[in-house]
Amino acid sequence: MDVERETDIFDVTIIGGGPVGLFSAFYCGMRELKTKVIESAAELGGKVAFYPDKVLHDIGGVAAVTGAGLIGQVVRQGTMFGPDIVLGQRVEGLRRREDGIFELVCAGGETHWTRTVILAIGNGVFVPRKLEQPGAERFEGVNLHYSVDSLDRFRDRNVLISGGGNSAIDWANTIEPIAAKLTVVHRRTQFAGHESGVTKLLNSSAAVMTPYWLKEVHGDGGRVRRAIVEQTETGETFEMEVDEVLVNHGIRGDLGGLANWGLAFEEERIVVDARMETNIPGIFAAGDVTSHPGKLKLIAGGFMEGPMAVNSAKAYLDPDRKVEQIYSTHHEKLIAMRR
Ligand SMILES: Cc1cc2nc3c(=O)[nH]c(=O)nc-3n(C[C@H](O)[C@H](O)[C@H](O)COP(=O)(O)OP(=O)(O)OC[C@H]3O[C@@H](n4cnc5c(N)ncnc54)[C@H](O)[C@@H]3O)c2cc1C
Structure with a gap:
């Protein structure tokens, strides 16, 4: 108008x-x-x-x-x-x-x-806190996510979730039953989410890696294919194949x-x-x-x-x-x- x-x-x-x-x-x-x-x-x-x-x-x-x-x-x-x-x-x-x-x-x-x-x-x-890695934005909306628009995209996929607050824990517990494989990385040893959610996650099939942080994502054709996570105390890095990455680092x-x-x-x-x-x-x-x-x-x-x-x-x-x-x-x- x-x-x-x-x-x-x-x-x-x-x-x-x-x-x-x-x-x-x-x-x-x-x-x-x-x-x-x-x-x-x-x-x-x-x-x-x-x-x-x-x-x-x-x-x-x-x-x-x-x-x-x-x-x-x-x-x-x-x-x-x-x-x-x-x-x-x-x-x-x-x-x-x-x-x-x-x-x-x-x-x-x-x-x-x-x-x-x-x-x-x-x-x-x-606004969500995003990965600081330069160039990571090219994967956004394809298979690097900061929010969940459709649960279905995680079905039968190899999913990596980064984060340790309530939101990350809730999504991890929601996605774990439908994903082919779920890995959760959190930079601290303790999760900040509610105890019940954390207990549920720790008792699930998810691979939980602490204290690790998501250092880099790499891929081609606009898709993330691999993620590199680093142990925050030793500096040891670990590379993993991924289909979908959900970053939940707060707002x-x-x-x-x-x-x-x-x-x-x-x-x-x-x-x-x-x-x-x-x-x-x-x-x-x-x-x-x-x-x-x-x-x-x-x-x-x-x-x-x-x-x-x-x-x-x-x-x-x-x-x-x-x-x-x-x-x-x-x-x-x-x-x-x-x-
Ligand atoms: C975990 C937690 C616990 C808390 N506990 C307490 C407590 O016990 N007691 C207490 O008094 N306070 C508490 N607070 C603080 C309290 O929530 C805030 O003081 C309060 O929400 C401030 O209200 P507000 O309306 O000023 O701002 P907000 O609640 O931040 O609302 C601002 C709104 O403006 C919108 N907005 C911003 N920019 C634009 C734009 N350009 N166009 C359109 N919309 C826009 C935002 O989307 C948002 O919805 C807590 C806060 C947190 C995070």
């Missing part, structure tokens, strides 16, 4: 559908702001989606909640006022029109129009194009003032991504910063009106929803 209609312009666009982005969306609803949330992943929840079974005890007023339980609650709360939710789009570019409207451009070319932006992007988009955050918007950063965090304002007027930030004196990198801290960013966006949009304190207990729409 090249030309937007007035109805396509939002008061606030929140980038990031983690707990802080979702709570901010709720608070935007409280402030009657037309709101959109853009999340690059296919699901809402942010980092919390990586620990669904862990129990959190440090959310104020909530004695204990699992990660999955918290996501359920923040999704319910964040969607109460019906914001537009866009999933699977990664915001990369920023343009500003003469009338002050921001154009947010996504990696797939989609454009979103907004009067203000709240960045609730955590550490950025999660890292990637700010992508947002790093070039002209925002002020401090150790990869966006510098904000006491009102959650960034150095670009109309752009605010909240949650893990912010840097300010007294920063508390907890969900509870982000839950305070989100409403502060929303109040600042409201004041920016309507500078002549004082942003009054509001309580959810007194909110007409919420009272009506409860009836």
Whole structure:
């Protein structure tokens, strides 16, 4: 879409559908702001989606909640006022029109129009840690994988999995019954995954090599044919034939194009003032991504910063009106929803 209609312009666009982005969306609803949330992943929840079974005890007023339980609650709360939710789009570019409207451009070319932006992007988009071997990327998507798109490709194959966390262990236990042969290499002697998963793996037919790391992959015709693994203590190397390689070395955050918007950063965090304002007027930030004196990198801290960013966006949009304190207990729409 090249030309937007007035109805396509939002008061606030929140980038990031983690707990802080979702709570901010709720608070935007409280402030009657037309709101959109853009999340690059296919699901809402942010980092919390990586620990669904862990129990959190440090959310104020909530004695204990699992990660999955918290996501359920923040999704319910964040969607109460019906914001537009866009999933699977990664915001990369920023343009500003003469009338002050921001154009947010996504990696797939989609454009979103907004009067203000709240960045609730955590550490950025999660991307897998890849092999550092130069040239290894030529095998990607053929038989070198960083995620599993189809289990069937491992059926009756000679599979190598590198990694020792929950994800690697889970995939190893899933693939082991269908693979012709499975080898798991991990650079430490101890696995970091859940005990039950590790026990299951160690009792399976998989060949488990620790402490070894996947040093190199070699092949021809775009396919990996051989892998070289190295004993991390002795340096002894071992070469093996492989049909499929799955690398599960964890994830890292990637700010992508947002790093070039002209925002002020401090150790990869966006510098904000006491009102959650960034150095670009109309752009605010909240949650893990912010840097300010007294920063508390907890969900509870982000839950305070989100409403502060929303109040600042409201004041920016309507500078002549004082942003009054509001309580959810007194909110007409919420009272009506409860009836
Ligand atoms: C194992 C583990 C345990 C933890 N335990 C606790 C705990 O007990 N208590 C606690 O308070 N905290 C805990 N944390 C930290 C907590 O998860 C984070 O503080 C919280 O998730 C931050 O929320 P957020 O919304 O700021 O960012 P995130 O949860 O990181 O969400 C950011 C979202 O933005 C999206 N995004 C990023 N860039 C873009 C883009 N360009 N376009 C579109 N979308 C984008 C990402 O995909 C992501 O979904 C834990 C963290 C881990 C890893």
